[in-house]
Amino acid sequence: MTLPLLGTCALLFAALLSPMTTPAWAEAAVSPSAKADGTKCNYARFRVIVDVGHTQEVPGAMSARGVPEYEFNLRLAKLIEQNLIEAGFGRTVLMVTGEPSRAGLHKRVTRANGLNADLFLSIHHDAVPDRLIETWQYEGQERHFSDRFHGHSIFISEDNPDVRGSLLFGKLLGEQLKARGLQYTPHYTQPIMRSRQRELLDAKAGVYRYDQLIVLRETRMPAVLLEAGSIVNRDEELLLGTPEHQSLIAAAATDAVTAFCAARSPIRQANPVKPEPVRALERTGSRRRHGLSLEN
Ligand SMILES: [Zn+2]
Numbered sequence: 001m002t003l004p005l006l007g008t009c010a011l012l013f014a015a016l017l018s019p020m021t022t023p024a025w026a027e028a029a030v031s032p033s034a035k036a037d038g039t040k041c042n043y044a045r046f047r048v049i050v051d052v053g054h055t056q057e058v059p060g061a062m063s064a065r066g067v068p069e070y071e072f073n074l075r076l077a078k079l080i081e082q083n084l085i086e087a088g089f090g091r092t093v094l095m096v097t098g099e100p101s102r103a104g105l106h107k108r109v110t111r112a113n114g115l116n117a118d119l120f121l122s123i124h125h126d127a128v129p130d131r132l133i134e135t136w137q138y139e140g141q142e143r144h145f146s147d148r149f150h151g152h153s154i155f156i157s158e159d160n161p162d163v164r165g166s167l168l169f170g171k172l173l174g175e176q177l178k179a180r181g182l183q184y185t186p187h188y189t190q191p192i193m194r195s196r197q198r199e200l201l202d203a204k205a206g207v208y209r210y211d212q213l214i215v216l217r218e219t220r221m222p223a224v225l226l227e228a229g230s231i232v233n234r235d236e237e238l239l240l241g242t243p244e245h246q247s248l249i250a251a252a253a254t255d256a257v258t259a260f261c262a263a264r265s266p267i268r269q270a271n272p273v274k275p276e277p278v279r280a281l282e283r284t285g286s287r288r289r290h291g292l293s294l295e296n
Pocket residue numbers: 008009010053054060061069124125
């Protein structure tokens with residue numbers, strides 16, 4: 001029996017260890033190709049990696065109607081890529097991997113670090129722990145679902161070398177989703193999640209701490225993972241399948257990237273406007289390990 005993979009569908013993702021390179025936001029000046037829209041964002045130089053969670057062969061969770069998570073991830077990530085390019089972020093890279101093995105995942109992350117990217121955004125869709133799964137019949141087949149939770153969630157790792165940037169982008173993304181009427185799910189704070197319980201770093205934007213995720217921890221640029229919604233929730237699965245909803249999320253991501261790019265520009269940084277300090281950003285020796293399990 002194939003049960004839906006757990007809510008931590010991203011666990012297999014890896015990161016890389018390539019030499020640090022200068023990100024676009026650290027370049028000295030805004031190029032003439034930057035859009036004259038009042039921001040300091042250098043669109044032409046800023047590189048976003050849009051990571052498609054999982055692979056075709058090992059597709060992550062299974063939806064309530066039997067659609068692999070990878071299909072949801074690929075469709076949404078492609079739309080985000082397209083929106084970013086249309087917004088002027090011509091260096092955007094859609095990251096798709098064909099290797100299902102763990103080694104292949106590390107290879108993907110190594111590639112990410114070699115791309116001199118300014119931001120890494122991993123796209124996933126959520127499920128629930130197996131013990132919360134129920135069964136139903138859909139089109140004559142037994143399927144697995146849980147209508148208990150719904151909504152998106154955002155994760156960062158405090159082990160990322162640019163945790164401040166990661167949290168800033170996570171907040172911007174959460175705020176943009178909220179501005180479009182999308183509410184994050186608070187259930188990762190609940191005891192029912194047991195070892196998958198997470199610390200909520202930003203209660204307004206819905207940004208959680210998940211230090212152990214490899215793509216967030218070992219990428220050498222700000223990195224955020226978006227669980228765009230729960231595909232084991234029968235209503236939300238249908239919603240996530242609509243072009244309208246996908247467009248909302250893609251627009252939110254694009255606006256968040258634009259704001260992040262502007263905020264990280266050297267000109268903006270020279271001004272008093274800086275990312276809000278957050279207590280949780282202080283990197284102490286007491287990094288908690290929230291029940292790391294790498295079984296996925
Ligand atoms: Zn996933």
